[in-house]
Amino acid sequence: MRCPKCACLDDKVVDSRAVKEGAGVRxxxxxxxxxxxxxxxxxxxxxxxxxxxxxxxREEFDRDKLRRGIANACYKRPVTPDDVDKAVEEVATSLLRDFDKEVASSEIGRRVMERLRGTDQVAYVRFASVYRKFQDVDEFIEEIRQLK
Ligand SMILES: [Zn+2]
Known part of the structure; x- marks a missing residue:
């Protein structure tokens, strides 16, 4: 694996556990x-x-795409790569738990928003503005107002 900090390719595994039956290893x-x-x-x-x-x-569920969306929203926010990984993991795990074959992209967006809301409010609003495609300034302000 490539180190997210220094890009070195040498690492050791210090802990391993199954995410869920058949859903990968953390x-x-x-x-x-x-x-x-x-x-x-x-x-x-x-x-x-x-x-x-x-x-x-329809497209394949893509964890990397999910990660990019979350990472972009967290850009220059006090959110560590670990926090991003954790958010990706939680959202992906909840989707795999609740859906067998298909999941609406809007449902993924909703879960990411919910998750980011508890992490970083700026990241949340950024993600929400991309996902909901706010129609106008009022809608945007309403979203921010609800954070308070
Ligand atoms: Zn490193």
Whole structure:
């Protein structure tokens, strides 16, 4: 694995546990170069889990895409890569628990928003503005007002 801090490829696994039956393994890793600790999840989304987009198109559930969306929302916020991993893991695990074959992209968005809301409010509003595509300023203000 590539260290998120120094990009070194040498690491050791310090902890391993199953996320869920058939849903991958969560590994705690330590970079051998800089000592940074991070979490990876390897494997294995059941192939049948499809995301149904607004357009009705279906695509494979993609953990990396989920991670990018969350990481973008957290850009320059006091949210560590570990926090991002944890959010990805929790959202992915809850989706795998609750859905067998298909899940609406709006449902994924809703769960990410809920998760970010408890993590960082700026990240939450950023994510919400992308996901909900606020129609106007009032809608945006209403969303922020509800945070208080
Ligand atoms: Zn490193």
């Amino acid at each position: 590994r705690r890793r330590e970079c051998l170069s800089c000592g940074y600790r991070y979490t990876t999840i390897e494997g294995i989304i059941p192939e049948e889990l499809k995301v149904v987009k607004r357009t009705g198109d």
